[in-house]
Amino acid sequence: MYYETAKIKANALINKKSAVILAIESSCDETAAAVIENGRTIRSNVISTQIAIHQKYGGVVPEIASRRHTQTVAQVVDSAMKEANLAFSQLDAVAVTCGPGLVGALLVGVAYAKALAFSLELPLIGVHHIEGHISANYLTHTELEPPFMALVVSGGHSHIVQVSGYGCYNLLGATRDDAAGEAFDKVARVLGLPYPGGIEIDRLSASGDPHAFHFGSTIDREDNYDFSFSGTKTAVVNLVHRLEQKGEIIPVADIAASFQESVVSVLSQKAVRAALSHGCNHLVIAGGVAANSSLRARLSQLTAAAGITLYAPALPLCTDNAAMIGAAAFYRLLCGDLADTSLNANASMRLFA
Numbered sequence: 163m164y165y166e167t168a169k170i171k172a173n174a175l176i177n178k179k180s181a182v183i184l185a186i187e188s189s190c191d192e193t194a195a196a197v198i199e200n201g202r203t204i205r206s207n208v209i210s211t212q213i214a215i216h217q218k219y220g221g222v223v224p225e226i227a228s229r230r231h232t233q234t235v236a237q238v239v240d241s242a243m244k245e246a247n248l249a250f251s252q253l254d255a256v257a258v259t260c261g262p263g264l265v266g267a268l269l270v271g272v273a274y275a276k277a278l279a280f281s282l283e284l285p286l287i288g289v290h291h292i293e294g295h296i297s298a299n300y301l302t303h304t305e306l307e308p309p310f311m312a313l314v315v316s317g318g319h320s321h322i323v324q325v326s327g328y329g330c331y332n333l334l335g336a337t338r339d340d341a342a343g344e345a346f347d348k349v350a351r352v353l354g355l356p357y358p359g360g361i362e363i364d365r366l367s368a369s370g371d372p373h374a375f376h377f378g379s380t381i382d383r384e385d386n387y388d389f390s391f392s393g394t395k396t397a398v399v400n401l402v403h404r405l406e407q408k409g410e411i412i413p414v415a416d417i418a419a420s421f422q423e424s425v426v427s428v429l430s431q432k433a434v435r436a437a438l439s440h441g442c443n444h445l446v447i448a449g450g451v452a453a454n455s456s457l458r459a460r461l462s463q464l465t466a467a468a469g470i471t472l473y474a475p476a477l478p479l480c481t482d483n484a485a486m487i488g489a490a491a492f493y494r495l496l497c498g499d500l501a502d503t504s505l506n507a508n509a510s511m512r513l514f515a
């Protein structure tokens with residue numbers, strides 16, 4: 163009965179191509195809720211971060227993350243509704259990240275969204291986290307439409323994806339080991355910087371020499387769209403250990419800047435090459451590492467020289483948030499992609515065939 167009612171409501175929304183969607187995101191260490199109108203307008207965007215809680219462990223502790231999500235999800239959803247100045251009865255649909263991510267963390271958002279959709283008799287939309295990251299660009303650049311090439315660089319993923327339409331993704335390349343953000347976080351840890359390390363390395367690199375050390379990987383020169391950051395990370399770890407053994411001072415800023423340079427250089431070169439060789443003159447970046455100042459600057463230079471338009475999300479929309487999930491959900495809804503109450507969390511959910 164619930165699903166039939168939700169389907170009728172969804173069809174009406176599809177016909178008028180308009181929906182106010184409450185979105186929930188809890189795949190890692192941010193409990194987030196947002197209200198998004200027609201996939202493009204942010205009515206509210208609330209994020210409760212757990213960074214301070216996980217910082218003392220040097221990374222996210224899954225069990226603590228899930229418990230914290232259960233404690234905060236209701237409050238975060240209520241704040242998003244208040245900020246949007248809406249009553250629950252004014253919502254058109256409920257969306258939630260259902261994967262990939264930490265399974266216990268995902269389950270909190272999924273269970274909450276299902277209960278809400280069921281009790282309000284609203285359509286329910288399950289969203290892939292990476293599709294959310296890409297869709298953050300629809301909120302910042304309201305004119306942006308597929309087709310485009312996307313470089314997705316987060317704590318868990320490093321992908322080059324050809325986006326040929328809403329919901330149409332073709333994976334051209336990916337990391338063979340660590341994700342870019344993961345490498346930033348691990349290198350930061352070795353350098354004694356707090357979690358999450360990406361932003362710390364970004365900040366510190368401003369005062370370092372990016373050419374002091376060379377940390378590249380052989381895959382960087384290969385004629386494909388794949389990445390490998392594990393060797394780069396190990397090279398940094400070995401250098402730090404060697405210097406420590408010799409009792410030398412660790413040139414932290416130079417190491418940070420050189421590491422960042424090696425990552426930024428391969429990401430930007432391969433992304434621009436992918437766009438050019440597939441006849442795409444729009445390149446989109448997404449994910450937490452898309453906040454990196456050096457990556458944004460390098461890609462601006464390379465795309466300008468190649469006649470490509472570069473799109474990056476506003477800084478607060480690069481890292482995990484629910485606004486991006488609401489944007490992605492709108493286009494899922496228009497495709498008639500509805501979930502029912504059997505929706506489950508999928509820790510290794512796939513976006514590509």
Ligand code: KG4
Nearest residue numbers: 316317318343360361450451453454481482
């Ligand atoms: O997309 P995100 O919030 O979470 C995942 O889906 O994984 O990405 C988090 C990652 C972390 O690894 C963090 O260190 C990295 O994004 N990050 C950055 C910067 N800001 C966040 N990496 C490099 N430079 C930054 N400014």
Ligand code: ZN
Nearest residue numbers: 291316481482
């Ligand atoms: Zn993310």
